Structures are given as C-alpha cells and as structure tokens.
Amino acid sequence: MLEVNGLHAFYGKSHVLHGVTLEVGRGEIVSLLGRNGAGRSTALKAIMGLARAEGSVKFKGEEIAGMKPHQIAWRGLGYVPEDRAVFPDLTVRQNLLLGVKDPKAPGRFRLEEMFALFPRLEERALVPGGVLSGGEQQMLTLCRTMMGNPDLVLVDEPTEGLAPLTVAQVAQFLLEIQKRGVSILLVEQKLAIALDISQRLYVLGHGRVVFGGTPAALRENAAVRKEWLEV
Amino acid sequence: MEFTLISLLNGVTYGLLLFMLCGGLTLIFSMMGILNFAHASFYMLGAYLAFQLSAWLGFWPAFFLAPPLVGVAGALVERYGLRRAHRHGHVAELLFTFGLSFLAVEMVQLVWGKAVVDYRVPPSLEGTLFTLYSTSFPVYKGFMMLVSVGMLALLAALLAYTRTGLIIKAALSRPDMMQALGHDVPRIFTLVFAGGAALAGLAGVIGGNAFVTEPGMAAAVGPIVFVVVVVGGLGSLLGAFVASLLIGILQTFMVGWDYSIIDVARLFGMQLHSTSALTRLSLTQLAPIMPYLLMVAILIFRPRGLMGARS
C-alpha cells in the first residue's frame, strides 16, 4: 500500500530523517515509535508532502514524493496531525463536512455513522470546535479525516495528553476503521497501545530505523526498548 | 436635526463604500498575510472600466461587467506576480504591490489620459429620492447604499452558508490542514484575491461617478483604506466594518461643521483668545487629516486597533 524508500526529510535547517525505509500493507496498522525528536512526526509530514523531503514514497504503486499535499490527499491518503488542527471557530458539524473532498462522491464513512460511533460529537454538533475538550477534539479530527474516504491514514500521536479512558476509546476507533479496510500508519509514544493494536512496528532513533518487526519481537528485545524508548 | 440626519446618511454611504474596499483588503491580509498596496488601484480600475463600458454598452452592462473584469485582473496579479514575489518574503510582496499601484496609475493615464473622465450617473438614477426639510437626498446615493448593503449581505451569506465560504474560513485559520484534507489552498487564495479585487472594482463602479474618476483617485483613497485597517485592527473584518463607518461618518460631519477650534473649546467652557493658525482652523479644514489623527490616537491608546487580536 505504502512503500517509503530512503526518505530524507528536513525541518527548517535540521536534517531530521536520514534515509528511512518502511512499508505499510493493505489493512495493516503499523506503528512508528521513538522518543520525541527522533523524527516520527516529520516522517508523516514528509509522506504527506508537508515537509521538505528527498527519497521515494510510493502509494498504491504511484510515486507521490514531490506532489502537493492536496494532490496526495486526493489519491487516498489521510493525515491527522499532532496538534489536531480543529478549526476553532467552525462548528463540529462544519469541521466534519470540511473533511469531505468531493461532495458528489459518498465515501465509506458518513456523518450519521460518525455520530453513531461518537454520540458525544452529535450532542455537540453545533458547538464551535474550539471549545471541545482535548479528547473530543481528537475524535473530531479523526472523524474529519475519515470523511475524506482515505485508504490509508497517517495518525500522529492521537493519545497525547488524553485521559486513560479516552485513550482506550481512540484505540478502539483505530481498530474500527481498520475493520472497514483502512490501513493506518500510527505515530505513538505509549508503547503499550502500539503493542496492543499494531501488526508491525518500527522504532526510530536519531532519524534512522533502528528496529522493525512484530509486537512480539519488540517485547522480547529489551535492548531496543531500553536504548530507544524507555526512560 | 436636518443636518445631522443628512450627514449621517451621507456618512453611512461613504462608510459602506470604504468597507467595500477595506473588506477585501482585510480578508486578503488575514488569509495570506499580504498587505495589498495596489488594492485602491483595483478601485480605480473599476471606475475606469465602468466609464469605458458605459460609453460602449450603457451603464447597466458596465455595472455588471466591470467588477468581474477587475476580479480577473486581480487573479492574474496574484497568480503571476504575487506568488513569485512571495518567495522573496513579505517586504518583496509589499514592494511588488507598491510598484503595481504606481504602474496602474501610469497605465490608466496611458489609456485614458491625465484629465478627469466624464463618467456620470446614468439618467435613470438621477433625481431626488426624498427631501428632508430643505435638503434633498439624491437617488444615486440611495442606489449606492442599496448596492453596498446588498453586496455585503450577499458576501456575508456566502461566507456563512456555502461550502466555499466554509472552506475559505477554515483556510484562514489552518491553511496547512486544509491542504492535507485535500483542498487546493493556493487556488482558494487566488479566488479570494480575485474576490477582493472585484469588490474594490464594484466600489469603483458606484463611487467613480458619485465622486470623480481621475488618475489620482487611487492615491486619494489608498492611505485612508490603510488607516481604516489599522484603526479597525489588522485582519479583523468586524473591526474594518466599524472603522469604515466611523471614519465615513466622522469625516462627513466634519466637512459640514464650520466651527473653529476656538468654538469647540468654548463649548467646553474654555476661552481661547489666541489667533494662531492652529486655533483658527475649522473642523472642515481638519477633515482630510482626521483619519490620520484617529490612527495616531489609536496607536497611542490601543495599538492593536479597535477589534484586533492581541499580538
């Protein structure tokens, strides 16, 4: 589905990614782990065309490196940023509708379904997005991206700063969209969640892939955990 | 009473016209961070195009054709000029629009000459709408008011209720996110720029014949437009609206008041006997610099403007 090959990326002047190679298969949840500053968020931005990058990014066999973000989005890639980027002055409903790229082509996810999944969003449909709680904003952003009918979503730290109950809800939602045939490339800091829901994981350290494998392999590999993930 | 009402009507008409100029400028500024120095040139272009088109086709076709044509000019400027200047930073953008405003005056002179052109109110809109005591209110002023209010209402509705409006509002706050959601933000920018230019063009169409259509008309309103934007608060549409009306009304009143500063002081119980040039000035004479004085006052007491966000 997604093949990233020798990706170098830059944030301002800093050379953040030094040749990252990874892939995400159809229907998979793949997690990208690592400490802050390891280059995880920049990797997602580079794939989405939002950061300066060199190297090859193939999506469904097509080279998308160098395309503009909106062109990449139209090819079926969705992006949920770390800061959630809710449009604060628009209502929840309007926020969701903005996720729709082509109003004429209905996607896998409809407004009603989103509301059914998260009744809380329906209750607050007419409330400005800016006044939602952190957890609600996260749900909103995830749902908004789903409205665009993506085949693969890049999700950046969806559980950051959320209460444990909400964290579980987010994880549940990710599994739900996986069930509907959407692949996920997830950046996560909480190792526990990543191990629970992913099929495969990559660990980034200093802009390079230092581990790639299954959750079981990572559980056994204490050296990688100690060196690159734990305190 | 009579004076107050008529001045108020005139002031509101002028203020609304100002807002048609400042509204587009503010929208463009808050979206792209570009202060379009040439914005008043679109106003001038609107007036001249309307003059030419009404000479060929009559007023009504000109009224409907000129603003979209100005919009197209705006789109071309954004697409082929500003986007390139943007690479060199904000100063280059500002200088580009500054150069453009200069060139616009030259081009207008090239085509239509340096003199005032004969762009007149059409006969169908001549005459008196109503007479208040002894002062008559012309039909055309009413028409100007109607067009401004109608246009602004239409735009407000467009922004509030259509998908395009929604996309524009969202792109104002998070252009990067809108890109990632699959919206072509550069195209939206061009659209907004064109829209702002067309709005300025419309102001020129209905203002050019009410005032005068001449090469100096852009330079005459340009600085005032900037003052409105500073007074209202950079990037605030509501602020621009309030400031437009405020300046429109204040200036109209001051033109009508023939009191000197001594008279005003007397109102407050002060007796000034000085005969210096300053105290002999009348409010009418002060009217042209009133907007600038207001700007300085705002800068001293409320640097972020009436409605501007705290920076």
Next chain:
Amino acid sequence: MSAAPALRLSGLCKSFGNAVILKGVELTIAKGERHAIIGPNGAGKSTLFDVISARLPASSGSVALNGEDVSGLGPLAIHRRGLSRSFQITNIFPSLTVFDNLRCSVLWSLGYRYSFWNRLARLRDARERAGEVLEQIGLQRRRETLAGVLSYAEQRALEIGITIAGGASVLLLDEPTSGMSRSESDEAVALIRKVTAGKTLVMVEHDMSVVFGLADRISVLVYGQILATGTPAEIRASAVVQEAYLGKSFTHA
C-alpha cells in the same frame, strides 16, 4: 548572595483559551544545579520555558529568580537580571556573521547599551568576550561566516553561544540536541558541560543519554504538572514515570 534558590516556580499556570497547559507547576532549583525536565510530548515543557523566560505571560503563579520575584517582567528585563535561554527551533541572526551574533549578545552585559558613538572594532572587551565564547563553542574557523549558512549542528552550537554570551547565571536550554545525529549530540553534551560550569542549568531534553549524562536532578512533567523530581537513579526506578512514558498496560505486563 544568600542561599536563595536560583529559580523557584510557585503555582505556575498557563492556559490558552480553555486549553490548560500548565496546572500549577512547583519547582525549586538550587544554585549551581543541573536540572533536566523530561516528559511525554505535549506535557507543556516548552510552554514552561516560555513562561519562565516571559516569552509568554503566565496565567497565574509566580517565578522567583535568585530570590527576587520576576513575575510580570518582560523578557529583556529578566535577561538583564541574569536568566538567559536558548530555543528549540534555532533562533539566531542569520545575516550577521557568527562573530557578530556573539558580539551583539555580549554588548548589554558590558554596558554599551544603544551606543552609536563607539566603534565596535575598538571595543576590546566585547571583542575578547565574544572571542572567548567563539572558542568555547568551537566555531573559530567559522568566525566570519554568515550564521544563516552554517550547518545545522553549528547553528545549534551558536544558539548555545548566544545564550551564554551575556554571562547569565541561570541558563535555560530548550532541547539543545534536538535534530542531531548521535555523534553530534555527544559533542553537544561535552559543549554544554563545558559552558555551563559553575552556572545553574535547566534543560528540556528528550535524548535520555543526554539527560542522564548531564543532569544532577530530573523533573518529570506530565499533563502540566510535575509528577516526580529526583536523582537520575530515582527517576529511572520510578514506576509512575515509566507508566507516564510508556502507557499503562505495558508496565503491568
């Protein structure tokens, strides 16, 4: 000087709209201590630095520098009282030479204010002090290079140089090794150790080898509050800290 702590934060809160980022931070840092603040993303570490250095106004609470309450002062006033900070995203003067970046940064502390009658070239003390810093950060060979064309690691070193040049006694370093490769970050640690000798250092850092290599004490910031403060060994052993970093179920597993 009395035994007043270098920095004391009491009940420091910061919110943006209805998003509360700092929820009453309490922290005391002794003179000469090297203190690291760690925590998961979004815990408010950078915001904490911004509030201490007055880049952002605090919503409530107070900051005391060397025993003096500095809440409500502007960034330059705080800098003049001896607190200097670096930035996570390199924040230098790109079209000045490396040397001038440093020379500008020493001028205030040497009392030159806004002078336009002294010739810079004649100010020996400024030249020497800037030269010292230049040597400390190891950029002598790049002295006349424009800062904007330096490599990333060199710019990070310059960032630290600008921060220490004014001779501040309390230094706040915001992710000094972010975006660096392993070897670059090892060099940065050596540099930081050298230039902060005898000063109070507070730093935000994610690279644990840097943190454990440098810090006397560590504070863990989670959800805008200090979760734990202690020596590196204590922090490493703390189950609460591991949980905050890695999530619940894993530590139970």
Next chain:
Amino acid sequence: MSFVLSLLSRIGIMTIFALSYNMLLGQTGLLSFGHAVYFGLGSFATLHLLNALVAHGLPVSITLLPLFGGLAGLAFGLLFGFFTTRRAGTTFAMISLGIGEMVASSSLMFPAFFGGEGGITGNRVTGRGLFGIDYGTPLQMYCLIAAWAALCLLLTYGLTQTPLGRLANAVRDNPERVEFIGYSPHSIRYRMVALAGFFAGIAGGLSALQYEIVTAEALSDHLSGLVILMAFVGGTGTFYGPLIGAALVTVLQVAVASVTPAWPFYFGLVFLLIVLYAPGGIAGLLVQHKAVWQAGLLRRLLPAYLVAALPGAAVLLGTVAVVEMAYARGPERGDARLHLLFLPLDARSAVSWVLAAAAIAAGILLLKIASKQVAERWESVHAALAEAPR
C-alpha cells in the same frame, strides 16, 4: 556645464536621502512609505530659518544651515518614531504611510508655514561669506552639497560599525531573539528612525538651499516612492547599493524623461522586474557575480547570458514600441508616426502593433527556454563554488 552641475547636485542630495532611507529598510528592516516627511520638514525648517535670520539681520552661515534641517528631521523622527516603531513589518509600513499622508495633507492646512500651493521661497545669497564664498554660483553650491554628502556618507557608514548599527541588523534579522539578549527592539528601531530622520533632514536642507524654494512636493508620497525606488533598485542589502540607485535613477530620470513622456511607466516596470527577479537590486547582482568572477567561473555564465540577451532585446523593443505607440495614440497624443532606433512605427497602422506584439510573444517564449539554460549554468556554478575551498 550648469546642466551637469545641477544634475550632480541633485545626485548628491538624493544620495544622502537614499542612504538615510536604507538605514531603515536595509539595516533595520523597516519598510517606510513616508520617508519624505523628514526630508520635507527639514527643507521647510531650513528655509524658514534662513528667511528669519535674514529678516532679523542676523549673521547666516549657509555652510552650516543644512545641519538645522537635520535637527528638524531628528526632532520629527523622535516625535513620530515613538509610536511608529512599536511594531515592525506590515504594521510599520502602513503607519509610516499614514503619517506621511497626514503631514502631506497638513501642508495645505497651515499656509503660513508651508506657503500653500506655491510653497515658500528664500535667497541663499546673503552676503559675502568666509573666503568670499557666497554660494552665488552653482559650482559653489555643488561643492557644499558634495562636502555634506561626503560627510553624511562617512557618518552613516560609521553608524553601521557601532553597537547600535549592528543591533539594528540583529533586529532586522530576528527581533524576538534581540529581546532575549537584553535589548528592546522598539528602542533600537526608534533610535534608527530618529537618526534616519536626521540625515533625511540634512538632504532636505540642502535641497532647500539648492533650489531656494520648497513646496508641498517635498513632503509628498511621490518623493517617498522615489527614495524607495532608488534604494531598492540600487540594492538594500549592501551599504553602497543606495548610492548606485540614487545616481542611476537620477540620471535616468533626466535622460529618459528627455526622450519619452512614458518614463514613469518604464520606471515602474523596471522596479517590478527587480522586485520579482533580482530582489537584491543592482548591488545584489554585483555581489553575486563578483564571487563567480573571483572563482574564475564567469566564463561558464556568459554564453548563456548572451543567448538570453537576444530574446530579451526583442521583448524590450516590443514593449517599448507598444508603450510608445500607446502614448502616441493616447489622449495627450503626440505624433502617431515615430521612430524606435531605426524602426519606423505608425501608431495608427495595425501592422506596427502586430509586429510589436509578435516580438514580445516570441521573445518571451524564447526567453523561457534561454532562462532555463541560465538557471542550469547557475546551478553548476553554485555547485562549483560550494566545492571551492573557503
């Protein structure tokens, strides 16, 4: 002879003015659209002082009088600068424009000071000065201007070498960080605006003495625009750029204006082209090419330049033809038949228009291809420069 002297005098005055302007735009990063305020007020103040001294029978030193213009500029810089410099960037640009317009429109409100439409006049020849120099001749006046210009050049250059000058550069680069090295960006900008006002005032004072008349034109947005043009065309990134700009623009103004009434149009066009394609101005281009020349790589660029020059000339010629014909046809119509170099054109014949348009179209098309080559050559030169030992 007197034509040359008057041109040189004007260049001298404009040099000071452009230097003063670049203290803001180039050195402090402040884009001012109202710099003529300080020039004009310095002019009026100087001439008023001259007239007052003469009227009271007091001794006058014409030599030192421009200093008074400078002090007037400084005073107004201190007055206006205080609230204009709190913000930089776009806000400053807008406010400077507003202040400029305010002063310019005030000039019609206080005819006693500004002399209304006609302006005020004076007479610089007040009697025998030192060594018999009475500034009665253009040559003596030119020498005075040249001396002041040299002095101002020295002073403004000296300023760039002081703490304030360097801090101004720092504020231009990164105002936020300036606060974190203990300085107030506002104070730095304020001082620079006041000092720039001082030098602009000197230029204004000299202009008042040179022409012995000052009108509202000296405060106008035209003059503010002209100084932007000079500084930017010359190049704001270097100290000497504005010198080039002041000389070049002044000479061209005289030279082009004597050939065609369309000169403001050409100036506008050149300005836009420089903003879009060479934002470093002429000095910027010189700096770029100097590095290439020193590395001995200029030979790699020249052929591509030559190839691009041909279509460039075609576009230029076509544009000039169109503009000239348009002027000829326009309301202030001149002779419809005109000659461009050796080409006879007729503004009434479609053939001329079509030919001109074709030249432009073909030129642009070829220029696009040629510019690709130039860009490629530049890339190779850049690569070579980067490899060269520093």
